Each structure stands twice: as structure tokens, then as C-alpha cells.
Amino acid sequence: MSIEFETPKPIAQIQFVLKTVAENMMRSQSRAFDENEHEIPFSYIEFMHTAMRSMGGGSLAPKEEKQKEGGELKEKRPPIAYQSLAAQIEMLSWGDVGFYLVTPGGGLGAAAVQSAGSAEQRAKFLARFAEEKPTFAAMCMTEAGAGSDTSAIRTRAVLDEATKEWVINGEKIFVTGGDKSFKEYEQFGKGFVVVWASIDPTAGRSGMRAFVVEAGTKGVSVTKLEHKLGIRASDTASIVLVDARVPYDNILGSPTVEKTTTGFKGAMATFDATRPLVAASGIGVARAAVEYVKEQLAEKGVEIRYGLPRQKMTSIERDVIEMEIQLRSAWLMVLKAVWMADNKKPNALESSMSKVKSGDVVTKITQKAVEIMGPLGYSREFLLEKWFRDAKITDIYEGTGQINRLVVARQILGYSGKELR
Numbered sequence: 001m002s003i004e005f006e007t008p009k010p011i012a013q014i015q016f017v018l019k020t021v022a023e024n025m026m027r028s029q030s031r032a033f034d035e036n037e038h039e040i041p042f043s044y045i046e047f048m049h050t051a052m053r054s055m056g057g058g059s060l061a062p063k064e065e066k067q068k069e070g071g072e073l074k075e076k077r078p079p080i081a082y083q084s085l086a087a088q089i090e091m092l093s094w095g096d097v098g099f100y101l102v103t104p105g106g107g108l109g110a111a112a113v114q115s116a117g118s119a120e121q122r123a124k125f126l127a128r129f130a131e132e133k134p135t136f137a138a139m140c141m142t143e144a145g146a147g148s149d150t151s152a153i154r155t156r157a158v159l160d161e162a163t164k165e166w167v168i169n170g171e172k173i174f175v176t177g178g179d180k181s182f183k184e185y186e187q188f189g190k191g192f193v194v195v196w197a198s199i200d201p202t203a204g205r206s207g208m209r210a211f212v213v214e215a216g217t218k219g220v221s222v223t224k225l226e227h228k229l230g231i232r233a234s235d236t237a238s239i240v241l242v243d244a245r246v247p248y249d250n251i252l253g254s255p256t257v258e259k260t261t262t263g264f265k266g267a268m269a270t271f272d273a274t275r276p277l278v279a280a281s282g283i284g285v286a287r288a289a290v291e292y293v294k295e296q297l298a299e300k301g302v303e304i305r306y307g308l309p310r311q312k313m314t315s316i317e318r319d320v321i322e323m324e325i326q327l328r329s330a331w332l333m334v335l336k337a338v339w340m341a342d343n344k345k346p347n348a349l350e351s352s353m354s355k356v357k358s359g360d361v362v363t364k365i366t367q368k369a370v371e372i373m374g375p376l377g378y379s380r381e382f383l384l385e386k387w388f389r390d391a392k393i394t395d396i397y398e399g400t401g402q403i404n405r406l407v408v409a410r411q412i413l414g415y416s417g418k419e420l421r
């Protein structure tokens with residue numbers, strides 16, 4: 001199979017449009033929304049929602065398109081859907097990663113429905129993102145004492161046989177977009193959160209299932225918004241469920257536990273799809289930092305002389321070239337992981353690898369950029385110090401760097417999760 005390094009035309013076109021959005025709607029407001037944590041950037045959200053709807057959806061998620069197959073029209077994902085998504089996320093995060101995270105349209109919550117839901121559930125829950133008002137969805141996996149070790153979750157879902165409803169109890173923390181997804185803001189459409197719970201605690205991971213919990217469900221409340229180091233335009237919520245009743249059909253996956261199936265596969269399938277996208281987001285932040293450094297150096301008459309023998313370069317030139325090498329290699333790993341997703345090849349290894357690499361690269365690049373720029377890098381007058389703070393999350397959510405290294409090691413060495421932990 002041939003390898004093509006040119007950016008496909010449709011992707012280049014959308015990148016061009018998003019760059020304008022990034023420059024005019026994100027960078028211009030970055031500082032304000034960083035300083036005023038928990039304020040909601042309505043103008044950006046409404047603009048993006050309108051723009052995405054005009055392009056046939058209300059979400060960044062890969063859309064199904066009607067394609068001809070054997071004379072029949074079938075709903076199919078476009079062949080470069082994930083590649084396009086990664087490129088869009090990279091560009092939006094280049095603008096502002098906190099703003100990217102408040103782009104309406106479902107984020108991880110929708111990704112979980114996409115990966116673990118049935119065709120009916122996908123149609124029911126994902127269609128609402130294209131409706132008139134911007135709508136959000138979030139994913140609630142993490143609990144106090146169950147972050148990296150997701151099998152330790154204590155949230156329970158019990159079937160009430162009389163009413164045929166699931167009754168959920170538990171406490172979820174660090175839910176990205178949890179507030180916008182669950183609270184019923186009049187500016188937003190009806191969102192949902194996807195809550196992971198155990199339907200059979202004796203079955204371990206096999207008993208884990210995800211449930212769509214609609215905004216406003218009785219017994220569910222947003223109890224806390226985190227004050228954070230970075231990505232401060234994005235809300236991170238704690239959500240408590242007390243005897244929350246959820247319709248029977250809102251379970252994603254099988255309602256019964258069999259030894260051969262594991263509900264956790266749904267979570268893993270979600271992460272395989274989304275980890276390269278988190279990696280792409282980190283790369284956007286890293287690229288912003290590298291470009292800023294180069295622009296500032298150029299303004300001071302310092303051009304990077306590519307192609308010189310190493311001993312003739314200045315240390316700044318070596319630093320900048322090293323940053324660019326790391327940035328490009330991280331991007332190539334993302335491209336491989338999304339190419340595999342687009343071609344329906346199992347990509348657990350490449351997905352985790354790309355996330356590990358991007359997490360390392362973005363934290364190191366932004367740190368180096370602050371170092372090279374000195375006071376310009378440390379001052380709140382400029383955005384570099386913010387990117388330095390925004391960078392670290394790439395290495396934390398959707399599996400920390402350590403956990404993704406474990407996934408990589410298991411895949412390469414052929415160990416199970418039990419054998420290598």
C-alpha cells in the first residue's frame with residue numbers, strides 16, 4: 001500500500017477555515033477565559049455550532065455519509081474521517097485547547113455511544129447534536145480511588161424489575177464538560193452524560209456497562225467544578241447519582257453478564273478511537289509554542305539555519321530544530337493511529353503510543369519554549385505561559401502517560417492486563 005504524505009484537499013480546506021476561527025475567535029479571547037475560569041464562551045460555542053450545522057452536522061465527530069454499495073445507498077463513515085478529525089482538533093487546539101474542549105457536539109460522551117451503542121442508540125442520541133441549539137455530552141468514568149484502575153469503580157446500576165429501569169448510585173469526578181452536558185442551560189439543547197457503572201460487582205470488568213443519563217435526570221447533580229492549572233475555559237465537574245432512574249434501553253451494550261463478553265471492551269474501543277485525538281490536541285498546543293518561539297526569534301533577527309553541521313549551530317538553533325523534530329514525529333504517530341482507525345484496523349498499540357509521545361512532546365516543547373523566551377515566556381501578558389499550563393493535561397486524561405506505556409508494553413509483549421499491571 002502506498003504512503004501519501006500530502007494533506008488531502010478536503011482536510012486542507014477545513015484547516016484553512018479553522019485557522020481563521022482559531023485566530024479570530026479563540027486566541028483573541030484566550031486570556032479572558034483563562035482568567036475567568038468557569039465562564040462559558042457562548043459566542044464561540046454558538047458560532048461553531050452554526051458553522052458545523054451548515055456543514056451537515058452539529059459536532060466534530062465523524063459523520064456517516066450516504067454512499068453507494070452494490071447499487072444500494074448505505075450510511076458509511078467517510079474514508080478519512082478520523083484523519084480529518086485529528087487535523088481539525090490539532091488546529092482548534094493550536095487556537096486554544098480549552099476552547100476546543102467546549103466545542104459543542106458530544107466529545108467523549110458521544111464517542112462512547114458511537115463505540116459501545118447500537119445503531120438505534122447512535123441514531124437516537126447522536127442526532128440531537130445537529131438540532132437547533134448547541135448540545136454537549138460527557139463521559140463519567142473516573143471516581144475517587146478509580147482513575148487509572150477503572151476496574152475499581154464503585155458506581156452501581158441495579159435493574160428495578162418492576163419498572164424496568166436502571167437505578168444508579170455513585171459519585172463521578174473530573175468529568176470534562178459535565179456541567180454543560182448535564183445542567184439544563186437555556187442556550188443549550190438537551191445533553192447527556194455517559195456513566196460507567198457495574199451491573200455485577202462480582203464479575204469485575206465483565207460487569208461494567210455504560211449508561212446514557214439524560215440532562216436533568218432526577219437524583220443526579222453537579223456538585224463541584226474544579227479549579228484547574230490549565231484548560232480553564234473547559235469545565236471539569238463532579239457528578240453525584242443518588243437512586244437515579246434511567247430507562248432500560250439506555251444501557252450501552254448487553255444488559256446481561258456473560259463470562260465471554262466484557263463491558264469494558266466498550267471503554268477500550270472508545271479510548272482506541274479517542275486517544276490519537278487527544279494526542280492531536282496536544283500537538284496543536286506544541287505547534288503554537290514552536291511557532292511563537294520562531295516568530296519571536298525572527299523579530300529579533302534570529303533565523304534558524306537549517307542544514308548546518310551540528311557543531312556550527314547555536315544552542316538555540318539546536319533547541320528549535322529538536323522541538324520541530326519531536327513535533328513532526330509525534331504527528332506522524334497520530335497519522336498512523338488515525339489511518340488505522342479509518343481503515344478499521346485494530347489500533348490499540350498505535351493509539352496509546354501516539355498519546356504517550358504527544359504527552360511527552362507537548363510538555364517538553366512548551367517548557368523549552370518558556371525557557372528560550374525567558375520573561376516573555378513567563379509573563380501573563382503573552383499566551384506562552386498558558387500553553388505551558390494547558391500542555392500537561394495531554395499526559396493525564398484518557399489514560400496517563402504511565403498507563404498508556406503499560407498498554408503499549410502489553411501489546412508488544414503479548415501480556416494481558418492481569419499479567420502486566
Ligand SMILES: Cc1cc2nc3c(=O)[nH]c(=O)nc-3n(C[C@H](O)[C@H](O)[C@H](O)COP(=O)(O)OP(=O)(O)OC[C@H]3O[C@@H](n4cnc5c(N)ncnc54)[C@H](O)[C@@H]3O)c2cc1C
Pocket residue numbers: 108138139140141142145146147148149173174175176177228236393396397398399400401402403406421
Ligand atoms: C482536567 C481533567 C479532565 C478529565 N476528564 C475526564 C473525563 O471527562 N472523564 C473521566 O472519566 N475522567 C476524566 N479525567 C480523569 C483522568 O482520566 C484521571 O485523572 C486519570 O485517569 C488518572 O487517574 P487518577 O487521577 O485517579 O490518578 P491515579 O490513578 O491515582 O494515578 C496517580 C499516578 O500514579 C500513576 N499510576 C497509576 N497506576 C499506575 C501503574 N499501574 N503503573 C505506573 N503508574 C501508575 C499514574 O500514571 C499517575 O501518575 C480528567 C482528569 C483531569 C485532570
